[in-house]
Amino acid sequence: MQQKKSFKYKIFTGIAIFLIILVSGFFMYVSSYYKASSLALDSLKSDSLVKVEENGDILFEPVSNAKNIGFIFYPGAKVEPSAYATIAKEIASNGYTVIIAKMNFNLAILSPNRADSIISNYKDIDTWVIGGHSLGGVMASNYALENDEIKGLVLLASYPQDKTNLTGKPIKVLSLWGSNDKVADLNKVKEAKNVMPSDSEFIEIKGGNHGGFGDYGHQKGDGESSITNKQQMMDTSKYIIELLDSLR
DSSP states (O other), X not given: OHHHHHHHHXXXXXXHHHHHHHHHHHHHHHHSOBOOOHHHHHTTSOOSSEXXXXXXXXXXXXXXXXXXXXXXXXXXXXXXXXXXXXXHHHHHTTTOEEEEOOOGGXXXXXXXXXXXXXXXXXXXXXXXXXXXXXXXXXXHHHHHHHOTTEEEEEEESOOOOTTOXXXXXXXXXXXXXXXXXXXXXXXHHHHGGGGSOXXXXXXXXXXXXXXXXXXXOOOTTOOOOSSOHHHHHHHHHHHHHHHHHHTO
């Protein structure tokens, strides 16, 4: 009997140690993330065209001539939401409300339906577009597939999961990637055209890289960009604005 108790104790102790190591490893992983750099931080300031509010999510609201179209953005894995402020503010300056979603532990995979509460909080917006960078784009694709409120999808250096097929959805799709991206699988990014509506736009930004869609410094393993970070973000904003304009 004593041997059985001792054996059970060892099992429980082993499981407890394993769980402690697992949880500790997770928190060590998520505690290190990419933080917004100066250009993005400057874009968090309100001005005559755009009002910026941070309350978990980050809202970029046009001061005047606001349209009834909203854009929800899911950040890339382990990237601070504010790193995408430059793109968001540029889009908002053209009359579109933009909300950068705050994800649990900066991982969109842990908050895949974050858009639910955002949509419910903005009743005056009746047309929604969702987008995301890298892993954020994967989760945005899933959300677009499952929610009819979404009329547009923007993928930045991203592609949907194998189970996600949007060919039959009445949705506008824009996919952008940098030619010097060494993080995303660019073959999969381009092949995603096979599971998207026939009028989807797939555009390569020459000289851009993976991290250039935000302002958070060089991402580990990424290629070197031959264009400026600001240029990549402005090009990206332009293409997204064109998609939003097409929904008016």
